[in-house]
Amino acid sequence: MAGRVKKGAPKKKAAGYKMPAPIPTGEVIKDTLFKKEWRIGPSIGVGGFGEIYSACDHTLKAKGSDYPYAIKIEPHENGPLFVEINFYLRNANKDDIAKFMQSRKLTSLGMPTYFGKGSHESNGVTYRYLVMERFGKDVWSLFTEAGKSFPPATVFQLGLQMLDVLEYIHSRGYVHADLKGANMLLGLKKTAKNQVYLVDFGLATRLKEDQPFTPDPKSAHNGTIEYTSRDAHLGEPTMRGDLEILGYNMLQWLVGELPWEKSLKQPKTVQAMKEEFMKNVRTKIKSMASNVPDALIKFFEYINTMKPKEVPDYKKCRKLFEDYLKTEGKTRNSTLEFSPSKTQSPSKGRTKRVIAVDSDGSDEEAEAPVKATKQNGDVPKKRGRKPKVTDADTENKAPEVKETKTKVKRKSSEPAVLVKVKKTRLNPTSTPPAKENHTNIATQTSIDKNKYSPRLNTSRHVSFDSPISEIVGDSSKNSGINSSGDIFDDSFTIKEVKVKPKRKLLSNEEVLVKRVIRKKVTNVKKGKSWKDLPTVVNGRSPPK
Structure with missing residues (x-):
C-alpha cells in the first residue's frame, strides 16, 4: 500500500537526523575497500546520529565479550558519520600518528585509528558504517559514578592527554569542536588502560586559515551547549575554542557543575553567561569553589590573551598542568584514579585524617571517624559504643587491655545526713495442716523436695521390680x-x-x-x- 512505512525504516529524531533500526546480532557486513567481513555483535550504545555495535572478524570465532572492534552505523541520509569517515581517512593513519608521537616523545596518544568503512543494506535500508577499535568506559560515566567529583590530579592528567590529541588534530588542519566526557573513552588493552581516547569527530571542522574570523549565524551554538566555546556560539569553531571547551570540562570535573547548567535550553543566555565568566575568570571561579587550583585559572587567563586565529602555545599549557602535578607528587603517566578520595576506607576502626586551618593560619590534624558501609551502600546499625581510635593506635600494634572504669559518686551541694535504719525480723507464718494421705510440701527439706517432686528431681527414681524395669x-x-x-x-x-x-x-x-x-x-x-x-x-x- 502506498504511504506505508517499512518495518526496517529508521526513525526520525528531533534534530532531523534518522536513527537506524536495530540490526540483528550475527549479521555479516562485507567491506569491499579492505576486503574483509565483519560480524555484528551486541549493541554498545546509541550516539547522537547512529548506533554503535561491537564487532569481530567474521573469519574468527568470538564468544561473550571477545569483540575487539566497534562499528558505528547510521542511515545513509545522515551527514555526521560521513564527516567522521572522511576525517579518519585523512588523519587517522597509523604512520602519521606514530611520527607525531615520536616528535613529541610520547609513549601513547589518545587518537583512535579505523579498520574499515563502507555501505551496508539491511531490511531494504542503506546504512553507512565505520569500523574502529573498541574502547572501555567513558569519562562521563566514571564522573557520575564518583559523585560528580574527580581528584584534582586526575583532572590535570586528563587535561594533558587531551592537549596532546588536540595538538595532533590542529596540526592536521582540523578542530574537534565537541570535546566532552562522553567522547573520552578508556583503552581496553593492557598497555592502554591508563590512556583516554578522544572519539566522535562528527562535528570536526576544517580550519579556514586563509580567511578572517567571520561569525556564521547558520552554525551558531553548534556542539554540546554546556561546553560550547564562545567562538562556536558565534558559528566559527577555532583552536582556542577547543582549549576553552577543555577548560570547561576540567572545571566541571573539579567543582561538579558549571554556572550556566540551569539555562541550557536558552543558548543565547548561556553564551552571555560564558562571556561574563571569561571576563572575570579568577573572581568567578573563586566564588564557585575555593579549592580550584591556580593552574586552571591561569589556563583560562591564557585563552583570553589569544587571538581567534592564533595557534595555541601547547608547551606553555602543558607546563601549567605538569607543574601542578609535581606539587601533588604525580606525573602525566601516573595511574588514573577516578574515586574522589582514596584515603577513606570502609573497614572498621579506620579514621580519615582531616586538616583544619585555624584563624591564625596554623594547620592542625584532626581525626574524623569513617562510617563503615556495606557494598550496597547501607550503613550498618550501631550495636554499642566502640572505643575511640587514637593516633598511637596502629594496625600492627597489639591491642591494649581495657581498663575498667570505677563508678564516681555524684557530688551534691546539700549536707550529708546520716540515717540509721532498724531492721526488723518477721516471724514466720504458720503452715496449714497437711491433708490426709498427702505430703506437706511446705515443710519438706530440699532433699525431701527432690525426692518427691518430679520437677526438682534431677534423675527419676524407679523401683527396680516395677513393670518398667x-x-x-x-x-x-x-x-x-x-x-x-x-x-x-x-x-x-x-x-x-x-x-x-x-x-x-x-x-x-x-x-x-x-x-x-x-x-x-x-x-x-x-x-x-x-x-x-x-x-x-x-x-x-x-x-x-
Whole structure:
C-alpha cells in the first residue's frame, strides 16, 4: 500500500537526523575497500546520529565479550558519520600518528585509528558504517559514578592527554569542536588502560586559515551547549575554542557543575553567561569553589590573551598542568584514579585524617571517624559504643587491655545526713495442716523436695521390680513378677511377640520383643474415687 512505512525504516529524531533500526546480532557486513567481513555483535550504545555495535572478524570465532572492534552505523541520509569517515581517512593513519608521537616523545596518544568503512543494506535500508577499535568506559560515566567529583590530579592528567590529541588534530588542519566526557573513552588493552581516547569527530571542522574570523549565524551554538566555546556560539569553531571547551570540562570535573547548567535550553543566555565568566575568570571561579587550583585559572587567563586565529602555545599549557602535578607528587603517566578520595576506607576502626586551618593560619590534624558501609551502600546499625581510635593506635600494634572504669559518686551541694535504719525480723507464718494421705510440701527439706517432686528431681527414681524395669533392665531377675506395692500391678501385663524390624538388617532373623499391654481392671470397687487410693507412687497418676 502506498504511504506505508517499512518495518526496517529508521526513525526520525528531533534534530532531523534518522536513527537506524536495530540490526540483528550475527549479521555479516562485507567491506569491499579492505576486503574483509565483519560480524555484528551486541549493541554498545546509541550516539547522537547512529548506533554503535561491537564487532569481530567474521573469519574468527568470538564468544561473550571477545569483540575487539566497534562499528558505528547510521542511515545513509545522515551527514555526521560521513564527516567522521572522511576525517579518519585523512588523519587517522597509523604512520602519521606514530611520527607525531615520536616528535613529541610520547609513549601513547589518545587518537583512535579505523579498520574499515563502507555501505551496508539491511531490511531494504542503506546504512553507512565505520569500523574502529573498541574502547572501555567513558569519562562521563566514571564522573557520575564518583559523585560528580574527580581528584584534582586526575583532572590535570586528563587535561594533558587531551592537549596532546588536540595538538595532533590542529596540526592536521582540523578542530574537534565537541570535546566532552562522553567522547573520552578508556583503552581496553593492557598497555592502554591508563590512556583516554578522544572519539566522535562528527562535528570536526576544517580550519579556514586563509580567511578572517567571520561569525556564521547558520552554525551558531553548534556542539554540546554546556561546553560550547564562545567562538562556536558565534558559528566559527577555532583552536582556542577547543582549549576553552577543555577548560570547561576540567572545571566541571573539579567543582561538579558549571554556572550556566540551569539555562541550557536558552543558548543565547548561556553564551552571555560564558562571556561574563571569561571576563572575570579568577573572581568567578573563586566564588564557585575555593579549592580550584591556580593552574586552571591561569589556563583560562591564557585563552583570553589569544587571538581567534592564533595557534595555541601547547608547551606553555602543558607546563601549567605538569607543574601542578609535581606539587601533588604525580606525573602525566601516573595511574588514573577516578574515586574522589582514596584515603577513606570502609573497614572498621579506620579514621580519615582531616586538616583544619585555624584563624591564625596554623594547620592542625584532626581525626574524623569513617562510617563503615556495606557494598550496597547501607550503613550498618550501631550495636554499642566502640572505643575511640587514637593516633598511637596502629594496625600492627597489639591491642591494649581495657581498663575498667570505677563508678564516681555524684557530688551534691546539700549536707550529708546520716540515717540509721532498724531492721526488723518477721516471724514466720504458720503452715496449714497437711491433708490426709498427702505430703506437706511446705515443710519438706530440699532433699525431701527432690525426692518427691518430679520437677526438682534431677534423675527419676524407679523401683527396680516395677513393670518398667522388666522392659529396660534384665528380665531374668524377676521373670515378669512384680514384688513392689505399685498400684499398677493389675493394670499391665507382658506379652512376647515376634516382630520383624522396620529397619533393614544384615540378616532376616526375627527378634523377640516384650511389649507392655494394658489390662482391663475388674477389682475396682464401685463408688470410690481415685482420690481415696494411696499416695501417688513414682510420679504416676492412678488409672481412671
